Amino acid sequence: MSEKPDLLILDSTVSSIDTVRRAALADKFNMLYYDCSTTDEFKERMKPGGPYAKIVAIMRNGWHKAGPLANQRPFAKDVVPFFPASLKLIACSGHGFDAADVPGLTARGIWYCNTPDACTEAVACARYDWAKSRELGDRAVDPTNKSLGIVGLGNIGLSVAQKCEVAFGMRIHYQGPRPKPAAEKMLKHGAVYHSTVEDMIPEIDCIVLAAPYTKETHHLLSxxxxxxxxxxxxRVVNIARGAMVDEDALIEALGSGRVVGAGLDVHANEPRVNPELKDNWKVTLLPHIEVCSQTSWKDFERINLDNVEAYFSTGKPITPINKIS
Structure with a gap:
């Protein structure tokens, strides 16, 4: 009997485990469970003769911000050179992929998959009532018939747009690399496309950032x-990545009145939060938790397993970020 290939699993302490599907996977793979205290230890284990020297795939499951792995970046630029030649696939929970060196992985011939749409509803529907919200009373504005601008009309951005259109009658504008006519058709009254954020801002009352973080979107709002x-x-809402907003510029704009309110689930220097934002009554802050729901955890596991199974049966995963020739 041939030896089963090694599959490395990184489980968060906050996750959902599909025991039935994992048991079936264990029939085909030697399941290894990551317990490195640092990525330096991870690098050592991947060296020839090490316990991870022959891994063919990695699956990272659950919420990355919880547990002992919260501060580790196992797919970062300094780690990728240590991946063994046998590694062909990484399936990682979450929507964003800025913590992974995708170009480096592509150069090594390694597929990188995220879990798109797994946390769409959790992020789009997140709402939190804080005691300080009463201080907004004399500044609050009814969102009905206002204009909402969304940067990134993907799964999450579209879900936000649909809810705001139906619930508040908001007019939808959006910005991105290209128009999305199919997404526009999913809105009752359509949407207005803008090729740049600068063109969109004068037309809107609130902006929601729901796009990937790239060098092009760094400090998109300044x-x-x-x-x-x-x-x-x-009004500014950031559910994407903290570095898409120039926080110093945001603080100035809050002071001048150019920005009258902000809701931030992500921050430029996580886990640190800018104290000037934390102490500003016009700002609502969350610790990058909008993804949190049991449905998200289950969908993370499901899509990761789908990608692993698809790659090893067809040669191609289902939700790859990159292209491997």
Whole structure:
């Protein structure tokens, strides 16, 4: 009997485990469970003769912000060179992929898959009532018939747009690399496309960031963009990545009135939170938890397993970020 290939699993302490499907997977793979205290230890284990020297796939499951692995970046640029030649697939829970060196993985011939749409509803529907919300009373504005601008009309952005259109009658604008006519058709009254954020901001009352973080979206909102807001001011919601907003510029805009409110689930220097934002009554902060729901955890596991099974049966995963020739 031939030796089963090694599959390395990184489980968060906050996750959902499909025991039935994993048992079936164990019939085909030698299941290894990651317990490295640092990525340096991980690198050592992948060296020839090490316990991870022959892994063919890695599956990272659950919420990355919880448990002993919360501060580890196992797919970062400094780790990728240590991956063994046998490694062909990484299936990682979550929507964003900025913590992985995708170009480096592609150069090594390694597929990288995320779990798109697994946490769409959890992020799109997140709402938290804080005691300080009463302080907004004299500044609060009814969102009905206002204009909402969304950066990134993907699964999450579209879900936000649909809810705001139906519930509040908001007019939808969006910005991205290209128009999305199929997404526009999923909105009752369609949406207005803008090729740049600068073109969109003068037309909207609230902006939601729901796009991937790339070098092009770094500080997508900064002084120039805030200066284009309506005289009534702009509301900013960031559910994407913290570095997409220039926090110093945001603080200035909050002070000048160009921005009249902000809701931030992500921060530029996580886990650190800018104290000037934390102490500003116009700002609602969350510790990157909008993904949290039992449905998200189950879908993370399901899509990861789907990718592993698909790759080893067909040669191609289902939700790859990159392309391997």
């Amino acid at each position: 002084r120039i963009q805030f200066s284009l807001a309506k005289k009534e001011g702009l």
